[in-house]
Structures are given as structure tokens and as C-alpha cells.
Amino acid sequence: MPGLPRVSVLFPDQFEQAAVALGRAFVRDPAMMAILPESVAPTPADRIPRITDVFRSALAIQRREGEPVLGVIDAGRVAGAAVVASGGATPVWLLLAMGLPNIPRMLKAVGWGGTTRAMQLMDTLGRNHPPERHIYLNFLGVDPEHQGKHYGIALLESLRELAAQRTDMAGVYLETATEANVAYYSAHGYRVIGEIYPLGVRFWRMFQPKGV
Numbered sequence: 001m002p003g004l005p006r007v008s009v010l011f012p013d014q015f016e017q018a019a020v021a022l023g024r025a026f027v028r029d030p031a032m033m034a035i036l037p038e039s040v041a042p043t044p045a046d047r048i049p050r051i052t053d054v055f056r057s058a059l060a061i062q063r064r065e066g067e068p069v070l071g072v073i074d075a076g077r078v079a080g081a082a083v084v085a086s087g088g089a090t091p092v093w094l095l096l097a098m099g100l101p102n103i104p105r106m107l108k109a110v111g112w113g114g115t116t117r118a119m120q121l122m123d124t125l126g127r128n129h130p131p132e133r134h135i136y137l138n139f140l141g142v143d144p145e146h147q148g149k150h151y152g153i154a155l156l157e158s159l160r161e162l163a164a165q166r167t168d169m170a171g172v173y174l175e176t177a178t179e180a181n182v183a184y185y186s187a188h189g190y191r192v193i194g195e196i197y198p199l200g201v202r203f204w205r206m207f208q209p210k211g212v
Contacts, residue, residue, distance in 0.1 A: 005151055007158040010071040010078065015059040017078035018071055023052030025080075025141030030177040034199040035117045036110045053109035054118070057102035058083065058139070070158055072142075072151040080142035080151040084159065086169075087133055117199055124198035125175055130207055132170035135163050140174075156188050163210050171209040177201050 010018055026032045027047050035054070041047040062069055062083055070082040106115045129136070137159060142151045163169045174190070176182065182192065182204050189212040194205040 004154040004157060005072050005149065007070050007072055007154050010069045010081065012063050014071065014078055015063065015069065016056070018069060018081040019052050019055040019059055021078050021081055021143040021146075022055040022083075022139060022141040023048050024143050024145075026051055026055075026139075030201050031121060031199070031203070034201050035114045035121065040111065040114070050109040053105050055139075057106050057109075060102050070155055072146075072154055074146055074149075074151075079146040079149075080155060081140070082137060082155040082159065083139040085136040085138060086166075087136075121198050124196065125203070128194070128196050128205065130170075130173055130193065130205075133168055134170050134173045134207070135159055135166075137172055137174040152184075153188065156185075160189065160208065160212075163208075169210065171207055171212070173205075173207050175203045175205050177203050179204075182206070 027044050032047075032051055032054075036047060036050055041050055059069065065085070067083075067085045070084065071078045072080045103115070106118070110118065140152060140155055142149075159172045163172050172190075174185065175196075176185065179202075185206050185208075186192070188208070190206040190208045192204050193207045196203050196205065
């Protein structure tokens with residue numbers, strides 16, 4: 001789409017900046033609230049460092065899997081990022097194996113209960129992907145200081161283009177637990193294909209077929 005910010009593939013030395021941006025973007029995300037409840041971390045100042053550590057762990061696994069992270073750079077720093085996977089979700093047992101070096105960080109960030117809930121969430125999400133081979137948008141977030149600059153749209157358009165270039169991909173799939181995001185994604189070609197309720201949180205399953 002003409003006029004949108006440029007999207008780049010992030011290098012591993014930029015993952016720290018991506019984790020910081022995502023940690024700030026997901027501070028009130030309903031799924032993160034279920035993993036790290038307010039009773040444990042009641043204020044944004046309490047929550048952001050812990051959620052940033054969750055994303056440090058997720059990006060470390062992403063690097064080990066060899067899957068891409070896309071980002072938008074503003075003033076030399078990552079302002080928004082999309083964590084994606086080709087072909088669908090990674091089985092939770094493989095995530096556990098790849099994430100073993102990061103277990104101490106996760107335990108420090110969200111405790112044993114939060115780590116267990118995160119594993120349960122990933123297992124449920126992974127078992128509810130569409131059957132068609134697809135690009136999976138696992139996380140997309142823009143630092144609140146940079147929201148309103150169309151960075152999220154630029155990342156979505158980049159994924160649309162990636163899917164269009166792949167003859168083996170049916171489209172792009174995501175889940176969102178934020179109701180306001182349903183209209184946002186719908187405006188960019190995604191349609192709701194179902195709902196699930198892991199950890200008691202309502203998730204909308206959304207798919208953007210190739211060519212939409």
C-alpha cells in the first residue's frame with residue numbers, strides 16, 4: 001500500500017528493542033492479564049518489565065526456530081514488531097524444548113503459575129489453527145508512543161504480500177483477545193472464523209485469505 005512506513009526484517013541484535021516495544025504494547029492485553037494477573041503485578045510499572053521478559057523469551061525461541069521477526073524502525077529504534085511463523089503453530093512440546101534455557105527468565109517474570117498458564121494457552125491456540133497451510137501472526141504490537149502512525153497497518157500489509165508470494169500458503173492467520181482489534185483486523189481483510197476461550201479469555205480466530 002503506497003505511503004505506508006517501511007517494514008524490515010529484524011536482526012537478532014534488534015530483538016531486545018522489539019521485546020521492549022512489545023512489552024509496552026501488551027501491558028493491558030487480556031491474555032497477558034490472565035498469565036500475569038493484577039494481583040501479582042498491579043500497575044503498568046510492575047507489569048511492563050515482566051511482560052518484556054516474556055517477549056525476550058519468546059524472541060529467543062523465535063531465533064532458535066529460524067522464524068522471522070518483522071519490524072518498523074523509528075529514529076533508529078524498533079517501534080513496532082510482528083512475530084510470525086510459516087506453516088502454522090509450533091507444537092508446545094517443541095516450544096518447551098527450545099525454551100528450556102529461558103525457563104528461569106519466565107519463572108522470574110510470571111512465576112510458576114504464570115509459566116504454566118502460558119504453556120496451556122499456547123497449547124490450546126496451537127490446536128485450533130486452520131487446517132490450511134498459513135503464515136501465523138503470533139504477536140503484533142506497536143509501542144504506545146508510536147501508535148497512530150500506521151505502523152501496525154504496514155506490518156499487516158507486509159504479511160499480506162508475503163502470503164501472496166508463497167504458492168503453498170492459503171493466507172494469514174491470527175488470534176486476538178482484544179475486542180477492539182476485531183474491527184481493526186476486519187478492515188484489513190481478516191474475517192472471524194471462530195472463537196475459543198483458553199484460560200477463560202475470549203479469543204477471536206481470524207483469517208485473511210490470500211488475494212483479499
